Amino acid sequence: MINKVPLLQIKNLKKYYRVTAGLIPRPLGEIKAVDGVSLDIIEGEVLGLVGESGCGKSTLGKAILRLEEPTGGQISFQGTDVLSLNKRDLRTLRGKIQIVFQDPDSSLDPRMPVGDSIGEALIVHGVSGAGERGRRVARLMEKVGLEAGFAERYPHEFSGGQRQRIGIARALAMDPRLIIADEPVSALDVSVQAQVLNLMMDIKDADGLSYMFVSHDLAVVKYIADRVAVMYMGQIVELADKEELFRDPLHPYTEALLSAVAGLRRGGGSRILLSGDMPSPLKPPAGCRFHTRCHRVMEICPVAEPAFREVVPGHYAACHLYP
Amino acid sequence: MKTWFYTRRGIVKAVNGVDFDLRQGECLCLVGESGCGKSVTALSLLRLFDSPPGKIVSGKVMFAGIDLANCPVEQVRRVRGKEIAMVFQNAQSALNPVFTIGDQIMEQINAHGRYNRADARKKARLLLEEMNIPQAENALNMYPHQMSGGMKQRAMIAMGLSCDPSILIADEPTTAVDVTIRAQIMFILQELKTRRNMSIIFITHDLSLVREIGDRAAVIYGGRVVEIAPVETILTDPAHPYTRGLIACLPDISTNLKRLPSIPGNTPNPIDLPEGCTFHPRCRDVMDVCRSTEPALVNIAGVHKVACHLYDNAGAFIA
Numbered sequence: 001m002i003n004k005v006p007l008l009q010i011k012n013l014k015k016y017y018r019v020t021a022g023l024i025p026r027p028l029g030e031i032k033a034v035d036g037v038s039l040d041i042i043e044g045e046v047l048g049l050v051g052e053s054g055c056g057k058s059t060l061g062k063a064i065l066r067l068e069e070p071t072g073g074q075i076s077f078q079g080t081d082v083l084s085l086n087k088r089d090l091r092t093l094r095g096k097i098q099i100v101f102q103d104p105d106s107s108l109d110p111r112m113p114v115g116d117s118i119g120e121a122l123i124v125h126g127v128s129g130a131g132e133r134g135r136r137v138a139r140l141m142e143k144v145g146l147e148a149g150f151a152e153r154y155p156h157e158f159s160g161g162q163r164q165r166i167g168i169a170r171a172l173a174m175d176p177r178l179i180i181a182d183e184p185v186s187a188l189d190v191s192v193q194a195q196v197l198n199l200m201m202d203i204k205d206a207d208g209l210s211y212m213f214v215s216h217d218l219a220v221v222k223y224i225a226d227r228v229a230v231m232y233m234g235q236i237v238e239l240a241d242k243e244e245l246f247r248d249p250l251h252p253y254t255e256a257l258l259s260a261v262a263g264l265r266r267g268g269g270s271r272i273l274l275s276g277d278m279p280s281p282l283k284p285p286a287g288c289r290f291h292t293r294c295h296r297v298m299e300i301c302p303v304a305e306p307a308f309r310e311v312v313p314g315h316y317a318a319c320h321l322y323p
Numbered sequence: 324m325k326t327w328f329y330t331r332r333g334i335v336k337a338v339n340g341v342d343f344d345l346r347q348g349e350c351l352c353l354v355g356e357s358g359c360g361k362s363v364t365a366l367s368l369l370r371l372f373d374s375p376p377g378k379i380v381s382g383k384v385m386f387a388g389i390d391l392a393n394c395p396v397e398q399v400r401r402v403r404g405k406e407i408a409m410v411f412q413n414a415q416s417a418l419n420p421v422f423t424i425g426d427q428i429m430e431q432i433n434a435h436g437r438y439n440r441a442d443a444r445k446k447a448r449l450l451l452e453e454m455n456i457p458q459a460e461n462a463l464n465m466y467p468h469q470m471s472g473g474m475k476q477r478a479m480i481a482m483g484l485s486c487d488p489s490i491l492i493a494d495e496p497t498t499a500v501d502v503t504i505r506a507q508i509m510f511i512l513q514e515l516k517t518r519r520n521m522s523i524i525f526i527t528h529d530l531s532l533v534r535e536i537g538d539r540a541a542v543i544y545g546g547r548v549v550e551i552a553p554v555e556t557i558l559t560d561p562a563h564p565y566t567r568g569l570i571a572c573l574p575d576i577s578t579n580l581k582r583l584p585s586i587p588g589n590t591p592n593p594i595d596l597p598e599g600c601t602f603h604p605r606c607r608d609v610m611d612v613c614r615s616t617e618p619a620l621v622n623i624a625g626v627h628k629v630a631c632h633l634y635d636n637a638g639a640f641i642a
Contacts, residue, residue, distance in 0.1 A: 052503065159590075162589075190356065191356060191569060192589065194572035194584065195587075198583055219573070219576045223583060243579075273507060274506075277471040277504065
């Protein structure tokens with residue numbers, strides 16, 4: 001079972017992008033893609049991170065690995081301060097935290113046999129003997145349900161689901177403790193999606209891994225995650241155990257998201273239709289960033305930003321409904 | 324209907340024997356995974372594919388007494404947009420970036436009608452209002468890049484409706500948008516169905532949307548309709564092993580599953596379809612006959628049709 005040691009701790013993490021326009025760049029402002037996110041990932045758990053496109057969920061995933069250098073905040077992995085690591089130590093860290101991307105087409109080199117793609121990580125991390133590397137690649141491919149003999153083939157010879165398996169095998173090459181999975185099944189057909197989700201669960205159980213599972217699909221997150229964080233415009237607005245969050249969402253945004261997911265077997269509950277789109281990230285609304293679309297907006301919402309607090313034990317929300 | 328594409332690598336049998344009918348005021352969903360032929364089916368109805376390489380090799384598309392599959396192209400052109408309109412998946416690439424939304428809708432309006440500029444503009448504004456676009460007058464002057472994804476998709480639907488068609492074909496209209504925007508678009512389509520008594524062909528890979536909007540659903544696999552029935556029947560009492568698998572493997576927020584059932588294998592390549600029943604390499608209930616003979620679409624109960632050897636020609640369950 002999950003023991004409560006945090007594997008990864010994120011405190012007040014920020015990633016701002018400066019936006020410029022014109023031939024002679026003039027500053028337009030800053031996009032606060034990740035704006036003060038604090039999260040823990042516990043050893044052996046799957047943390048689901050949900051939100052709509054542009055909410056900053058992918059940037060958060062990349063910032064943890066410093067693929068996008070954070071603007072501020074703290075990240076600590078197994079007690080190590082990630083942001084102060086030098087290049088060499090960062091490389092060691094990236095062996096322990098791996099990332100699986102959404103689109104296996106663009107994350108695999110089309111001119112490299114997949115076995116080499118998987119083995120590349122081993123070279124970078126110092127497994128130099130070709131024989132040893134070959135054996136490990138074969139083991140990894142079998143682990144993700146592919147024939148070891150396919151190592152000589154090129155990415156285009158595989159289907160989307162198989163390519164995503166290759167992406168997973170590559171992430172597993174260095175025996176990571178944490179895998180950041182950024183929409184790993186979004187590009188797959190439903191009949192194949194289930195295979196890949198089951199595979200990820202099996203690997204997690206066998207190796208005692210943790211996942212940060214980034215997705216826009218609540219149904220998928222409900223299946224795979226232990227805890228779920230909901231993100232809106234760069235901030236976490238709600239965080240709770242999966243059962244609790246789906247049964248009793250506190251934040252109006254979570255409520256709307258859940259009601260927007262039709263569900264096959266759900267009865268006809270009333271649907272909350274959010275008005276409008278996500279505001280421009282260049283000009284986030286004052287106060288609570290969700291107030292422009294919120295169906296429970298109050299006088300205080302455009303004025304003051306709500307704090308992210310523990311409303312019931314283990315269930316956090318940032319909303320003025322829960323003072 | 325069969326639509327094949329003659330390519331250098333072989334014949335792509337994208338649509339390989341699709342049968343269905345569409346009734347007035349009904350929403351028929353074409354459901355299937357990528358590459359199953361659902362979009363080509365829709366394109367074929369209006370002959371909107373490049374020919375060559377594409378060709379409707381057999382079959383008919385009967386609309387108001389005309390066979391759209393075999394009549395002269397000029398005749399099809401009179402139907403396109405006016406009688407049968409289409410909304411595509413990706414509004415971003417379907418809209419012209421250098422014209423305002425208003426101009427593009429007005430162009431559509433006058434493609435088949437004769438309106439002066441003021442009347443066309445008024446009609447365009449009313450269409451945008453029908454799509455729940457706030458400040459429609461303003462929106463007419465916007466360029467596509469000034470609009471959000473949801474607004475663009477709604478503007479696309481407005482364009483589709485500009486000639487008051489009797490059939491709207493919506494090809495995955497919500498795939499590229501977020502869930503909250505998707506809910507808005509689904510709401511608009513439902514409104515259209517009731518208010519305009521319009522017939523809609525809704526193409527999707529997402530069964531949960533079928534439940535929301537569909538009256539009947541046709542499940543497509545390997546270029547063929549493998550099952551067609553009222554939506555409730557498809558979802559609660561699916562007859563084809565593929566439909567059953569598809570429903571079972573979908574994660575759902577109202578259930579707590581420890582493990583998802585899955586369908587083994589991959590979707591077939593339309594250039595190299597399996598012999599016999601195209602689903603047989605992945606089917607749990609596969610029999611010898613499935614490997615050699617293609618099953619016919621038979622009636623199993625009232626309006627429920629299925630193409631599977633588990634059912635005999637009279638529609639009775641064997642096995």
